[in-house]
Amino acid sequence: MICLHGVAKRYPCGHEALSNINLTLDAGSMAFLTGRSGAGKSTLLKLIALIERPTRGQILVNGMRLSDVGREHIPALRRSMGIIFQDPHLLADRTVFDNVALPLTILGYRRAEVARRVRAALDKVGLLRKERQYPPTLSSGEQQRVGIARAVVHKPPILLADEPTGNLDPQLSAEIMDLFLQFNRVGVTVLVVSHDVPLISRLNKPIIDLEHGQLRRMVLSDDLPSP
Amino acid sequence: MTPPQTAKSAAKNLSPVALSRLQAYGVNHVRAFVFSLKRLYKSPLASLLNILVIGFALALPGMLFILLDNARAVTERWDHAASLSLFVAHSVSDHELKTLADTLVQRHDIVQAQALTRSETLAEFRALSGFTQALDALEENPLPGVIVLTPHVDHQGPTALQALAEELAVHEGIARVVVDMLWLERLHAIMQLAQWGVDILTVLLIITVWLVIGNSIRLEIHNRRKEITLSKLIGASDAFVRRPFLYGGLWLGSLGALMALGIIAGVLFLLHIPLSQLAALYAHSWHLQGPQWHDIAWLFSAGSLLGFSGAWITVAHYLHEIEPA
Ligand SMILES: Nc1ncnc2c1ncn2[C@@H]1O[C@H](COP(=O)(O)OP(=O)(O)OP(=O)(O)O)[C@@H](O)[C@H]1O
Ligand SMILES: [Mg+2]
Numbered sequence: 001m002i003c004l005h006g007v008a009k010r011y012p013c014g015h016e017a018l019s020n021i022n023l024t025l026d027a028g029s030m031a032f033l034t035g036r037s038g039a040g041k042s043t044l045l046k047l048i049a050l051i052e053r054p055t056r057g058q059i060l061v062n063g064m065r066l067s068d069v070g071r072e073h074i075p076a077l078r079r080s081m082g083i084i085f086q087d088p089h090l091l092a093d094r095t096v097f098d099n100v101a102l103p104l105t106i107l108g109y110r111r112a113e114v115a116r117r118v119r120a121a122l123d124k125v126g127l128l129r130k131e132r133q134y135p136p137t138l139s140s141g142e143q144q145r146v147g148i149a150r151a152v153v154h155k156p157p158i159l160l161a162d163e164p165t166g167n168l169d170p171q172l173s174a175e176i177m178d179l180f181l182q183f184n185r186v187g188v189t190v191l192v193v194s195h196d197v198p199l200i201s202r203l204n205k206p207i208i209d210l211e212h213g214q215l216r217r218m219v220l221s222d223d224l225p226s227p
Numbered sequence: 228m229t230p231p232q233t234a235k236s237a238a239k240n241l242s243p244v245a246l247s248r249l250q251a252y253g254v255n256h257v258r259a260f261v262f263s264l265k266r267l268y269k270s271p272l273a274s275l276l277n278i279l280v281i282g283f284a285l286a287l288p289g290m291l292f293i294l295l296d297n298a299r300a301v302t303e304r305w306d307h308a309a310s311l312s313l314f315v316a317h318s319v320s321d322h323e324l325k326t327l328a329d330t331l332v333q334r335h336d337i338v339q340a341q342a343l344t345r346s347e348t349l350a351e352f353r354a355l356s357g358f359t360q361a362l363d364a365l366e367e368n369p370l371p372g373v374i375v376l377t378p379h380v381d382h383q384g385p386t387a388l389q390a391l392a393e394e395l396a397v398h399e400g401i402a403r404v405v406v407d408m409l410w411l412e413r414l415h416a417i418m419q420l421a422q423w424g425v426d427i428l429t430v431l432l433i434i435t436v437w438l439v440i441g442n443s444i445r446l447e448i449h450n451r452r453k454e455i456t457l458s459k460l461i462g463a464s465d466a467f468v469r470r471p472f473l474y475g476g477l478w479l480g481s482l483g484a485l486m487a488l489g490i491i492a493g494v495l496f497l498l499h500i501p502l503s504q505l506a507a508l509y510a511h512s513w514h515l516q517g518p519q520w521h522d523i524a525w526l527f528s529a530g531s532l533l534g535f536s537g538a539w540i541t542v543a544h545y546l547h548e549i550e551p552a
Pocket of ligand 1: 011013
């Protein structure tokens with residue numbers, strides 16, 4: 001469960017990226033987050049992953065108050081999440097395989113298990129044949145998919161995705177969204193930032209609309225006019 | 228990948244199946260150990276230079292310690308050779324000389340008294356000095372009879388020796404007592420000074436090793452900033468991020484120690500021949516004592532410890548600065 005109570009985030013430079021956000025995402029549910037560029041979508045995800053701390057309000061993740069989570073417990077919180085970053089953050093000097101294996105390495109998995117899981121994750125995003133390549137030799141869309149594979153490889157109970165389909169063609173976008181739906185179906189809590197309103201409105205999940213750091217509305221896709 | 232069954236089982240999956248925490252911990256350590264060695268191997272020139280610097284910095288005090296040990300072993304032998312020379316009066320006959328020596332050797336603080344008659348001292352002087360013709364020109368033997376005393380081990384210290392000398396100086400028939408102590412005292416003082424010098428140098432070079440290791444780890448942290456940030460973003464603990472750097476320091480330190488051993492062995496090999504020749508001049512059957520097993524163990528643990536601690540200090544300082552934003 002992810003829960004935000006009156007959350008505000010003001011960056012040190014004085015810009016208020018989020019103001020008074022109230023939001024609840026039940027365990028095992030799935031929602032989309034949209035809004036214009038600069039609306040505060042990435043900031044919201046960063047607050048949930050404790051990459052940033054809110055200036056006001058309270059955030060609960062799995063019943064844990066994030067304000068109570070000290071520095072030394074942040075890694076454990078992050079390991080319970082799969083995070084797909086807007087910029088995929090791949091390591092240029094490691095192969096695709098090694099990049100995807102990173103979360104498993106951190107968890108201390110054995111080599112054989114690592115190989116099995118990494119290949120399965122790469123297969124899901126259609127990159128099994130590129131495992132030996134280095135990220136700079138991949139297209140933007142492929143790099144993004146490596147980032148997705150890395151986020152799901154350790155089967156986290158929470159999945160946060162920041163514009164995961166930004167560089168993908170419509171068909172791949174649909175496949176990736178389908179992958180997220182599959183995860184959600186088996187109980188993973190999923191929050192996806194996306195601008196692709198036509199695509200996400202077909203998926204019958206709540207859509208949260210941010211505007212200038214405020215929650216403008218939260219709609220079920222049924223309420224949206226059919227495209 | 229088979230999707231997880233429930234959120235709960237997904238959470239369970241976070242801890243590796245069939246792997247205890249301890250095993251995972253072990254796996255992580257082994258990986259960091261191997262990984263950090265691979266990093267050294269990946270930039271061989273930089274690594275070699277670092278190892279050389281550390282090697283020289285460790286070799287210098289190591290070598291001086293070994294040479295000092297050798298010098299101490301030699302001078303200890305000289306300590307036991309402490310002796311008194313009694314120059315007897317010209318009036319004392321050769322027979323009286325022998326009797327005097329016999330009475331002196333009865334004393335509890337004297338183990339040996341070797342009597343040299345006037346003619347014997349002349350012969351010895353002639354042989355050692357080479358002033359044959361000059362001596363032949365003299366009508367009379369100018370040299371006195373001598374008794375060389377070897378004091379008991381318990382009475383060989385500078386003060387005991389001095390006391391004995393003063394007592395014998397007033398003894399009937401003895402003209403002069405010569406205690407050749409001053410050079411021994413000076414030698415001891417020089418050795419002490421050398422020891423201090425080596426100690427100070429050791430401290431300075433330890434700091435050097437620390438700085439070299441700290442600097443190379445700092446560079447390594449800088450070069451891998453992106454990787455550190457990412458690891459923290461996906462849930463790596465501080466310990467996990469720290470580990471490869473600590474092992475990196477350990478590798479640098481221990482390889483530096485090995486390099487130092489090589490350097491020491493090389494230098495001792497080169498010094499061996501001239502030092503043996505020098506020893507031969509003093510008619511000593513003396514061999515340069517190379518590093519002992521405990522010296523090697525010492526050097527190796529000092530190198531490893533310095534590497535590890537240097538890395539620890541650097542990592543503790545810089546890793547906090549790198550936080551994902
Ligand atoms: N580290 C930061 N320091 C200062 N201001 C920031 C920082 N990060 C974001 N902001 C500001 O906060 C606002 C929201 O940023 P955020 O990245 O959350 O937007 P976004 O909705 O993700 O936009 P986009 O769709 O372009 O990714 C922006 O105006 C941005 O300039
Ligand atoms: Mg963003």
